[in-house]
Amino acid sequence: MANSSYYKPETIALHTGYKPESDHGSRAVPIYQTTSYAFDGVQMASSLFNVEQGGHIYSRISNPTVAVLEQRMAALEGGTGAICTASGMSALFSTFITLCSAGDHIVSSEQIYGSTATTLRYTLKRFGIECDFIPINDMDALRSSIRPNTKLVFCESISNPGMEVSNLPEISKLANSFGLPVVVDATFATPSLSRPIEHGANIVVHSITKWIGGHGNSIGGCIIDGGNFNWGCLNKKKKNKFPELTDPYAPFHGISFWEEFGPTAFVMKVRSEAMRDIGAALSPNNAFLILQGLETLDLRMRKHVENTKALLEWLKSQDGVLWVRHPEMRDDEHIKKMFPNGAGSMICFGVAGGKKGGAAFINSLSLSTHLANVGDSRTLVLHPGSTTHSRLTKKDMKSAGISEDLIRVSVGIENIEDIKTDFKTGLKSALRAIK
Amino acid sequence: MLVQVNKLNVFVATGGKDFDSSLPTILFLHGSGGDHRTWAMQTRWFAFNGFSVLAPDLPGHSLSDGNAFETIEESAEWLEKFLKYIGVDKVHLVGHSQGFLTALVYAEKNSKAVSSITAIGTAAEIPVNEHLIKTAEVNRDKAAEMMCNWGFGPYAHKGISSVPGMQPIGISRAIMKNNPLAVDLRACAAFKRGNDISKKLSMDRHCILASHDKMTPMKAGLLLAKNMSIVPTVIENAGHMLPIEAPKKTLNALRQFIETIER
Numbered sequence: 156m157a158n159s160s161y162y163k164p165e166t167i168a169l170h171t172g173y174k175p176e177s178d179h180g181s182r183a184v185p186i187y188q189t190t191s192y193a194f195d196g197v198q199m200a201s202s203l204f205n206v207e208q209g210g211h212i213y214s215r216i217s218n219p220t221v222a223v224l225e226q227r228m229a230a231l232e233g234g235t236g237a238i239c240t241a242s243g244m245s246a247l248f249s250t251f252i253t254l255c256s257a258g259d260h261i262v263s264s265e266q267i268y269g270s271t272a273t274t275l276r277y278t279l280k281r282f283g284i285e286c287d288f289i290p291i292n293d294m295d296a297l298r299s300s301i302r303p304n305t306k307l308v309f310c311e312s313i314s315n316p317g318m319e320v321s322n323l324p325e326i327s328k329l330a331n332s333f334g335l336p337v338v339v340d341a342t343f344a345t346p347s348l349s350r351p352i353e354h355g356a357n358i359v360v361h362s363i364t365k366w367i368g369g370h371g372n373s374i375g376g377c378i379i380d381g382g383n384f385n386w387g388c389l390n391k392k393k394k395n396k397f398p399e400l401t402d403p404y405a406p407f408h409g410i411s412f413w414e415e416f417g418p419t420a421f422v423m424k425v426r427s428e429a430m431r432d433i434g435a436a437l438s439p440n441n442a443f444l445i446l447q448g449l450e451t452l453d454l455r456m457r458k459h460v461e462n463t464k465a466l467l468e469w470l471k472s473q474d475g476v477l478w479v480r481h482p483e484m485r486d487d488e489h490i491k492k493m494f495p496n497g498a499g500s501m502i503c504f505g506v507a508g509g510k511k512g513g514a515a516f517i518n519s520l521s522l523s524t525h526l527a528n529v530g531d532s533r534t535l536v537l538h539p540g541s542t543t544h545s546r547l548t549k550k551d552m553k554s555a556g557i558s559e560d561l562i563r564v565s566v567g568i569e570n571i572e573d574i575k576t577d578f579k580t581g582l583k584s585a586l587r588a589i590k
Numbered sequence: 591m592l593v594q595v596n597k598l599n600v601f602v603a604t605g606g607k608d609f610d611s612s613l614p615t616i617l618f619l620h621g622s623g624g625d626h627r628t629w630a631m632q633t634r635w636f637a638f639n640g641f642s643v644l645a646p647d648l649p650g651h652s653l654s655d656g657n658a659f660e661t662i663e664e665s666a667e668w669l670e671k672f673l674k675y676i677g678v679d680k681v682h683l684v685g686h687s688q689g690f691l692t693a694l695v696y697a698e699k700n701s702k703a704v705s706s707i708t709a710i711g712t713a714a715e716i717p718v719n720e721h722l723i724k725t726a727e728v729n730r731d732k733a734a735e736m737m738c739n740w741g742f743g744p745y746a747h748k749g750i751s752s753v754p755g756m757q758p759i760g761i762s763r764a765i766m767k768n769n770p771l772a773v774d775l776r777a778c779a780a781f782k783r784g785n786d787i788s789k790k791l792s793m794d795r796h797c798i799l800a801s802h803d804k805m806t807p808m809k810a811g812l813l814l815a816k817n818m819s820i821v822p823t824v825i826e827n828a829g830h831m832l833p834i835e836a837p838k839k840t841l842n843a844l845r846q847f848i849e850t851i852e853r
Contacts, residue, residue, distance in 0.1 A: 158760055158763060158764075159757040159759050159760025159761075159763065160747070160749060160757070160759060160760075161738075161739050161747055161759070162747070167749070170748055170749075171748060171749035172748075172749040172750065172751070173748075173749075173750075174745070174748060174750060198639075201638070202635060202638070205606065205634060205638050206606070206634060207631070207634040207635040207638055208631055208634075208635065208752070208837065208838055208841070209631065209751070209752040209753030209754060209756075209837070209838075210752070210754075211754060217754040217755065218754075219754075221754075221755075222751075222754035222755050225754065225755035226749045226751060226755060226756070226757055227749070229755065229756070229757040229760060230749055230757055230760070233760065234757065234760055235756065235757055235760040235761045235764055236753075236755050236756040236757055236760070236761070237755050237757075238755055239755075382760055382761060382764035383764060387653070407606075408606050408607075409606075410606055414601070414603065414653065415603070415606070415627075415630065416627065416630070417625070417627050417652065417761075417764070417765060418627075418760070418761050418764035418765060419756055419761055422755070422756075426754075426755070
């Protein structure tokens, strides 16, 4: 079973958080396209504002359609609660600013998505939050990078585009021993393939734009609270290490989120503060579209993984392919433990001819789409060095696992023979370009 | 707030308002493996609407120090000291599951200090499956999983939550697996005086039961109501974890009862 539901994942994705509504019996989750919700009298209104009871006030904070998606995500990941946001990046930003204030410090994996790296390296720095980047599976590096003001450890379960799998059991054990939560971006894994909370992570973040939505039609993010971190822990000066969650919060009658909500303290603080102040709410229409994707996530992920394994084997034997990278090509125990049903559907490979060969490969494809996204049902290709990671320096690109010849493939669920035929054309073009 | 009883820190939730002994006071007692968060959706309403509330984490549970009590009688003795320390002369007692057993024993000895007693998702006596106790002794997480599976009703299993985005089963399991479940369950199993005491209560009393309660089945709840000579409130499609899975209905039933007494 999951930690927070007794239904199996396929069933959770279809049923959790919704029963056919009473007025019309709508079987599909309705789209509550509304800004706000009528109060049934003054007392009800004040009780909602005082957090005396649950309910919806304004769709920037919560919305019934979005709430169904949130509950399904919480149940699928085995968490205590979830919040959906306008994008994966706003989910990350909301997480960071909920836990960190000026003067605080983050330890991050060096192999992460380019925009996340930019947020951590530049944007948060402007607000007095510093970040050190380390090879995340190097426990000595992790231990030595932790400072008294460190507030969290961040990594991606499968890194983008380096394809490194973070050793979550080891990272979490070490981080938690220092009183630090582990925040994981699990976008590349999805809860169908790996559930980070089971491996020790404390907060899981997704870009649900990707495999969760799965159809390339809506941007969205999600934050899941594992409910498994003691926010009441003290620092070496015997003061609360996370005053953001333990100290009285003036805007809510001096509430202490930790005392009041315990295993949902973090996610309730995100709802109360980040959603209120930043307002990066997921639209109900996007939530509906993403829910349609979520309902078939398990089926799609099986096909994604099947196609990925087949393409991987095929690529290894092709002329014009210099190297191939996928987590399952490594013989690491933690990868087998964390991904028993396949380590995702992202492949990186080096094409002959470097940048020129890569351009020829991409330009000659007719089935696969060249764009800056992953996790669509369709096969997508990209040259990260000139797009998503172009803002990084050469040194940072190298530590992020990117080279000029790298082609990133998000393997879709088309017939595998059609994907191979398309890639065969691309590889021929790459080889022609360097003759 | 934190108070000291028997030289040990006790965390007491007061519903988001400072405790004021001049107001009618409601004391909420959680069940096995639980804590004050069981009552999150009831305590705040009462605190913001003319009452003072006290929802302690019993010793050894969540934010309170010490060890859990081996017997219900020990819990009731501790409750006497706790209320004496707080300086409350009279309380409305509200107990969920095991918490009601403690309230029952306290009310027997201190009937003049009790304005009313409300039983929620409980019975006069709570026999506990030996396999569950043994599991709790060796693997609290597994026992918490079993408790949540049996404890929650059909709506909660479908993930219907009154608080947007939250997953009540996950929350309860996270709380229970860190609390002394085995000690609590043994205390429940050993308590055999509930039927006798519940027949003798003289203060105002109420009983709120769940139609799909598998931990303290309706049959046992109805016997308790009969002992107490009252007609119970039955909440449909809910299970044993009533205050968490049907918070609004539980609150409404409580309000109706307590407000009538105080009016």
